[in-house]
Structure formats: structure tokens, C-alpha cells
Amino acid sequence: MADPFNPKSGPKGATRRTAVGLLLGAPLLGACAGVQQTLTNTFGTGNSAQPGPAGPAQQPLAVGTGQVKVGLILPLSASGNAGIAAQSMKNAAEMALAEFQNPNIQLLIKDDAGSAQGAQQGTQQALDEGSEIILGPLFALSVPATAQLTRSRNISVIAFSTDSSVAGRGVYLLSFLPESDVNRIVDYAASTGKKSFAAMLPENAYGNVVEAAFKQAVARKGGRVVAFEKYGADRSGAARRIATALSGADALFLADDGDAVVATADALTAAGANLRNIQLLGTGLWDNPRVFASASLQGGLYAAPDPSGFRAFAGRYRAKYGNEPVRTATLAYDAVALVAALARTQGGQRFSQDVLTNPSGFAGIDGLFRFRTDGSNDRGLAVMRVASGGGQSVAGSPKSFGA
Template structure:
């Protein structure tokens, strides 16, 4: 590739305001991002040896709140005027120098005619507008999360972006068909990067179109099955979480690990990964159960899983034996056993519980009820626990460990989000915040840009509120995760997340 394509050619444009729906929130202007073409082969990964990731951390302490509030008010006024004349069911809303009737016949586009979906070298065009496209469900299924993700992106923009970036927002309507329709419009507008969609089905549906147009996609899905070259999944991958928590447990001398997982895609994947990592560590799962809350009696499953009846019988036999003796030692032993329901621990010293939400708050107390004592048996979880309300209020989870990003920066982000937008953001909205930070970083004039995927898959990675992350050549991602412990005062980090990537991707 020529030297012209070795650096980002960022051209200044007038401020461009874009709207995405009838909300009286500020869905603002934004940006120019050149991710115009991508190489068929990635540059050779360099040895990292503790190389620091590129810092895209939010300037959470210095955000210009007055500026954000002022723009929200201006945008609300603009929405009020445009609502009289605009069809808000249109999937792409554009103002100023962008066409209000974006092309839908993408077959006439040179990029659309690349049916092989290969990312090829090309010289960046200094005279061509460049944009970031956003694909989110702003109506239909998932609209609440979609709107929160959009607010998170706006917040990230005001933390780090400049005024020469343009954001094009498209509504997927929460369906693969809606995503396909919307991505066609983004392609016709010649965006350089797409952030979204939210769901794996929509990601899979748009992937052929985006690849044919040579536009990289950073989806918020955590399903590796929809990842491929040029289509990246940015969600928290279950595999990494299970590997991280189990390796830490083995390091802390837990050797008899059992798994109690939901009978769904997440649970089955977690169980498969658990089998693999225990095998690599010359261990094995001593017990495993996949449960279905809709069809199975969870009480009976937990009772059998914990060997409650066998241990209860063991206690009964021990008491009977002691009662036959009349010495003081036996009497003291009987006194100690009087407060027990069972004798001895279950056949495991740790239990993997990858489920979250209401399921976790159902299963964990049942384990305690059937005498799986959390003071002796360690419960192990995934980042789904981050989304459990009242996690530290559940006695059966005290002392439990789970793998997730370190919470410090995310909590600052969430506080800033709530202060500005007036509601608490959903846990996963931080993905949208970090994705926008990443998009802005890729557009930075200070960053070496080679016009291809090698920049996006920089092996040193990026850092945001959810810690370090790097996008891999196969479309998956790698994150630095911490180990958190649940306590009565909340969760605390007991094993730090890595601050660098030490191996090539």
C-alpha cells in the first residue's frame, strides 16, 4: 500500500446534526471516521512484552456538562420543529449537507459490487466525506437498550471527540430484516465504520452486505458464531469468563469443581468450556448438571446435586453410633452434631454457576438450603452477575467469586450517565460507550492509520471503562478480566485485571 494510505487523512467538515427518533434527548452531531478500506492480510503482530494499550480512557473528571446540557436543549428545540414535518419512522435521519433521502439501491455502488466480501487496499480519498454508522434498535424489540446505547455513545463523544466527526444513526427495529434495510442505507452513505447491531441475528444478517462493501462492523453481540474477518463482536465472551474464573480457582487450590448451568446456549457453552479448561489443568468436573427451570423441579435437582440425602443419612448413622456410647467424649460429639442437618461436605469444593439474574438468586439460596455451605464451598460465576440487583444482599452468595471487568471506571461512567440523562444505564451500555471511544480513537489524527483492518486489530489493544480489549483477526475479542468477590458491603476486586496484553493475537 502506498504511503498516502499509511496515515489517516481526516478532512474537516462543518458541524452536522443528525437525529435518530422523536426522543427529546440529544442525539448529536458527530464526526468523520476514515475506515475506508481494509487489507486482505494483516500486518505482522509485534512482540508485546508488556506494551501498554492505546489509551482511550474517558476524561470522566473533566467532561463539559454545561456543553452537553446546552446541546441537549438545542437538539430538543430542533426535534420539536422537525417533528411537524419529518416521518420519524424513516430509518435514517440526516440533516444539513447529508441527503434527506439516502440511496437504497446499493447495487449501483462500487462498494456493493464487491460480492466476494474481501477487504482490499485502497488509497484514502481526501475529497470524500467519511462517517461512523450506528445500527441500534430504536423501536421494536430491544428499543430501551438501543436508546440507552445511543445515549452512551453520545456521552463518549463529548468526552473525547472533536467537532469534525459525523455520526449516522439507523434504526434496526429490533429485527434482522430491519437491520438489513438500515445497513443498506448506511452503505449508500459510504460510512467508514459501523457500530452495532445489538443482537447476533441482526449481526449475522448484515455481515455479507457490510463485508461486500468493505465496511468493518463492531457488533455488540457476544456470540462468536457471527464473528468473521471484518465483522467483530464486542460483547463479553462467555468463554473468556469461564476460563478466567476456573484458572483462578485452580490457582487457589480448588480441585473438585462441579457445574450447575442452565440448559440454554450460554449454559451449554459454559459447560463445554469448563470441561476443556479442567482437562487442560489435569482436572475434571466432578459433577455437572444442565437444568431447565421450565420443565424440571429445581428443588429436587439441587437436592440430588448436593447429595443432601446421603449426607443426612450419614449424620443419622453417626448420631445413632454415638448414642450407643455413654462416655463424655461421645456426649460432647452429639452436642456438636445437634445443630447440623448433614454430615460432611458435598463431593465438590467449588460450584460453577454461570447464570445470572433471577436464576442465580433462585439457585444459590437452594444450594445453601440443601447444606452447600458458602463458607466452605466456593461459588464461581460469570460477568452476568454484574447485572444482578441485590447481589451483595443475598447471604448464600457471600464470599462467591466471579470474573468481570474491574468496576471502578464503569461506576464513574454510570454516575455521569445518570446525572446527564436522568436514568440509570443498563449494565451493557458501557459497551456502546467504549465502542465510540474506540471509533474516535481510530479517527484520531495522532494515530497511524493504514487504511485497513490491521489498525482495528492492533495487538496492543485499547482501553475503556470496561478495561483493556483487543479485536482479533477472526472477529472475536480478548478482554482483561478481574476476579471479584461478593461481600456484604458490595463487590471488591481480589485479583486485578491485566493492564497489558502479553501475547500476539
Template sequence: MFALLSAARKALTGQTRTEHRPATLAAPGPRHSRRALALALPAVALVAACQPISMGGNTGPSINTQRPVPVALLVPRGSGKDGDAILAASLENAARLAASELNGVQIDLRVYDTQGSAEVTAAVTGQAISDGAKVILGPVYAANANAAGRVAAARGVNVLAFSNNPEIAGGNVFILGPTFQNTADRLTRYAVGQGRSRIVLVSGQTPEGRASAAAVESAALRNGASVVASVPYEFSQTGVLNAVPAVRDAAGRDAANADAIFLTANTAGALPLFSQMLPENGLGPDKVQYIGLTRWDIPPQTLDLPGVQGGWFALPDPGLSAQFNSRYTAAYGTAPHPIGGLAFDGVAAIGALVRQGRSDALSTAGLTQGSGFQGVGGVFRLLPNGTNERGLAVATIQDRQVVVIDPAPRSFAGTGF
């Protein structure tokens, strides 16, 4: 626990360093890189925008499902940034694993290196489509996904990006990453069902903190909860310490005033400090229900924190996630990157659509089919606004162990969706 608190203090003071383990490289396959493409980059791709150009209507390329369907996978290999090579390898590994499990559906997976650059991403997106790609899978970073989307829109091709940033979703760009909104909706629905509907919202004054706070506020409105107090804090150790009395006063002045504290902080930020300081100030989990917008089981040391005991958080179906991790490790000799499974989900969704045998399988209507798809962590579907909805489990921590208290749904036919 002391190591985790120390890491949190460093994060809040800007003294962080990320370390990564080596990863096994993917099996050989077609790969393309920048080379001289940047010199021929279309001028339109140099223009930054919040959203890519909309193609309008039910748009997408026609495909021949009787032949291997060309799919372009865009990964951040070659950026020179710490960890991008490992992430790129994991995404490619997961995509190839998914392609090997499609049971008769043939995907011609072609990998393109973006170097983590929006300009290079735009160039290789254009090359991929010229090479015959019928859908773009990736890239990772929001600015790159926006660049890919703009180029692909002009060619009538959809993009399934690994980003979780809803600001770049829409038009022909769909994001596969888990969103704050989806998690906030799942947790507030559950909380209201358990009689916990009066929320004190605690969030950092950072872009991520403000986005997460907006998601919780929106979820509360939609699901019958109310935010009775909002406590923003400066993203620093001093900011957290100064926020604790305000949280205590908001949640503790009257037993009828609030029955839940929604913490948006993650384990690399303010969560360890809040989970220590709030109980020390008389506001332990025995007095009020703690709810977390982020994963409280990563890293495992988080389970030792006093304030998370009995708290609620959401996560993908643990059983299905474990099965994917096991298959991936058996195939490549190492665990997948935390977001590597998004590439598996993308290929699985494409494969499921191609299996339907329709020439418009990769159109906007196909990608947004209401029944969704089965991914590494459970059911998910792409929404018409370019974001996604994922079936999540609600878990708590008991005796420093994760316990699922409301299982993840296995389809979108049931309640809660």
C-alpha cells in the first residue's frame, strides 16, 4: 500500500515514469510503413478537427464475402516513444489471434505503422485504402484517429479506432475504447437500484477529470440519481488534501443529504490518497457508499487500500477476460497489453459481419447493428454517434479480493441497455 501511495504522490506532483515489459512480436504478415508517403500527404489531412467529415447515410464499401476481406490495422510502431512498440505488437498479436478464430471467415489483415504521428497516419490510411482495405482498424491516439477518419471519409471507408475519446467519434469514425459515459451509466443504474441515488461527485480539475465528471452528471440525470454536491480539486497532493474537508462536509453534514461518493480518480492519481484520507476523517466506507469510475483492481496493490473496501466499480466480464488472456499468453508467451484486446474485438466484429454474407456488411448500418458483438470482455456494440456500449459487471472489494456483485449481461436484450 505504501508503494501505491508513493506512486500516487509522484503522479500528483508530476514525478512519474512508466516502465514496460518486453513483448513477443507478432507472427509475420504484410506490413507497410511511412517511407516516402509523408511527402505526398493530402493537404486536408493536415487540418486538425474535432470530428472527421461525415459520409452521411448508410455508407461503406461493398465487399465480396466469398473472398478474403482486406482489413487495414494501424498501429503506433516506429514512434520512438516508450511503450508504443510493445502496444503495437500486442494489438497485432490480438488481431491475428482473432482472425485465426473466425471459423471459416477469411480476413486479409494488413498492418501499417503510423509512427504515432497524425501526418503519417493520414498517409498510410490513404495507402491502405488504395491497397484495397474495406475498413480501417485503429489507430490508437485521438489525433491520429481523426486524421485517419478524414482521409477514409473521402474514400467511403469506416474507421474503428482504439481511442476512448468521444470527441473524435462520429461520422465514419467509431471508437472501441471503453468510455467514461458507458461506465458511469452502468454504475449509476446499479446504485439507484440499490437505493443509492444521492451522489457527491469528486473530480480533478484536468481535462480527463472534467470529462469524467460530465459523464457522471449525465448518467445521474438519465438514471434517476442526483448529484447533491460536486467537489472539484486541483490535481496535486495539496489539492487532494484541501478537498477532503469539502467532501466530508458534503457527504456527512446530514445523513439524508448523500448516500454515495463517486470518485473519478484512478489508481495512478488521487484515488490512493482519497481512500486513505477520507476514512481518517470519519468518512469511511461504513458510513457512505464509495463508487469508482475507474478500475480498482489494477494494479493489485489497490485492493489493500482501506477506502476501497466495500466500494463499487465496473469491469468487463472477468471470466471472459481471463479466457482471452489465457489464449493470448499461450499463443505469444506473454500477457496482452491492457488495451490489446480492442484489436481482437475489432476483428471479431468485422468477422461476425462478414459471416452474414452481405455486400454491405461493413456499412454504417452493419457496424451499428443493435445486437452487437462478442468481445474479449463480453458483449459490446457500436452506436450511431460513433461511441460504444459495453456490457460491464459491477464488482466490490471484500477482504482485499474482487467480488462480482452484479454480473455482466451477455446480450443487449435484457434490462439496463
């Protein structure tokens, strides 16, 4: 995921408790309790932070005076939205350091200019300067270049890409993965008695990932897919075929970004589908004013982080920097807060696989998250309902990943 939600501020002391206590408190130390977006930095389709031609290279930057060195790789000099996103994530990383009480880390911030070659150069510099872990890069195309260097040194990477294919072998993704949205919304629908599912998805890389996750999730819950269509630029044919099959379904899954999913709903209505007679389901990409304004999508359910966390974060960010954070800024904040907390509590094994993949997970700005051993992640997501005034919570995000 990647782009805007909203905010609220809090006193510095409360923020410190969030960073330390929540991030690590009970989950890691205490045992058995175990983030609207545009399509993201990975699939190459529609992310507002696509890399563009690079601007002037940024100078190397070190922030903090701690003994534990941490590399942070961002496309700071990339043009357009990529550079804007990178600057916002850099600000959030520095904000995490400022709000974490006496962190024992030093951030070595490197500019990859949105390219694989830049990521390789930045990673090499960070490693040569003693980094024990690398945060970033943002784009999928840059992650393998970083991983090629870190794996030879047995150093972990927490990257921000949403492309699960670049994860694994020491690369962990702290991002909003489409699979998490799909699993949460299908599980919730099944818990309310939905058994027969239809789906209409875009014919692109994002749609392919969502398709695989959707079919697996439905099968896992004992449901069945009674109708399934993919569409390109022209939705009308797929809409007509789905519309004739909806009588056998009790839920319809639509996964696309705000503008596109509204167009899909309109195409279905034009094809004769009565969307009020079926439960509409979607992903966090639905968290979009266009969706909330769509008459066809009212009452639809989607999975997303509880927005209250981002609202609080964005309020503090706005007070500090005078502008709004991009939606992915919380990823950089959580990554820095996590490594600061691990550096404080976990000794020499602080960034090992066993520590990073603790099944109880961690609590961040956008709620619970945990890394899987394959490098992907699980997130504790809320279920939201589309309403004209915005998303309304139907089921809150979980407080733990289970006993």
C-alpha cells in the first residue's frame, strides 16, 4: 500500500511509551499472547511513488549517536512522487528516533535514487560503515541489489516493497501486502456465513497476486468460487459475464484502487447487476474518497489498518514538519522504532531471524505485525464498511496473533 489517510498529536511521553512499550512490550518480551494507497512500489502499476529520473544525488547523512549502526536506503533524489515519498519516510524515521527515549542507534541514511545500482552503492556504503541491519529499499527492483550484498554477510534487511517475490533469505517486508487484506476480508466474510464467492479483478500483476491469495483463502475457509473474471481497459465484457452469475454467490470481491473499483462497480450496474443484493468485499485500496462517494459501493466491506493509528501519527508529523506524511511514512517510523527497541532489549541476537520472526509479533503505528520466515508479513487488520462519510469500523484489529 502507499498514500494518504489522516492524524492526532500526543505528548512526547505518550509517544515514547508507544515506541517502546507497544512495539516490543508484551508481544516480544512477554510470552504467550503470543497501513489509501495506490498500487504499490512493487508491481509497477499505479504506485504514486514510482521511481523517475533521478535528481541531484543526496549527501550521505548520519542521524543519532548510538553505537548500533542501521542503514536506511531510500530514493531521496528520485523525481516526482518517489522522491516526495522518500523524504516523508526519512522524516518519519528521524521522528521515531526523536520520540524513542535514548535510542542506542545511529541511522546511516543512503540515497538510492530509485535505482538498483543506487541501492547497491548505498548498501555497500552502509555495510562498510558498520551497519548491522538495513532498512529499505522502497522499490522491488532495488531489493535484490541490496540483498545480494547483505546475504553474504548474514545481515538482515527490512524492506518496504509490497512484492512478496523479493522476500526471503534474510529479507523481510514491512509493508502493506495485498495478501493480508485478502485473508482478513475473506476470513471475516466466512465468519458471517458467506460461502459462495465471486470475484472480478484487474488483469495486471496486482490482480494476479490478489487472485492467488483469494482462491487460497476461500478454499481454506471451506467456501467456493462460483464466478471469476479478469478485466483489462474494457470492463464491460467481464462485467456482463459476472452479472449473470451473481445469483449463485453471496459475496463479490473487487480488488482495485479507488478510481478503478468505482468504474468496475459502475460497469456491473450497467450490466444489470444489483449490487445491493450481494455483500461487496475489497482490500485496503478502497480507503479512498472516490469509493466513499460511490452509491454502488455503499455497505461494502474492506480490510485495512485501523485508521486511528495513522491519524495520531500524522498529527505529530504535521506539528513537527508542517505538512502531511505520505501513507507509507509509518513504515519507516515503525522500522526505526523496532530496531531501536530490539537494540535495547535483545543483546547480540537483536537482528537475528529468531528475534525478527517472533510469532507474537510487534505493535506499530498501523497495529500488530509480524514477519514470517519466508520474509512476508502478517498484519492485524480491521474490517471497515464503506459509508458516505468515510470508512466505518465493523470489526476492530486483533490485539494479538493468538495464544
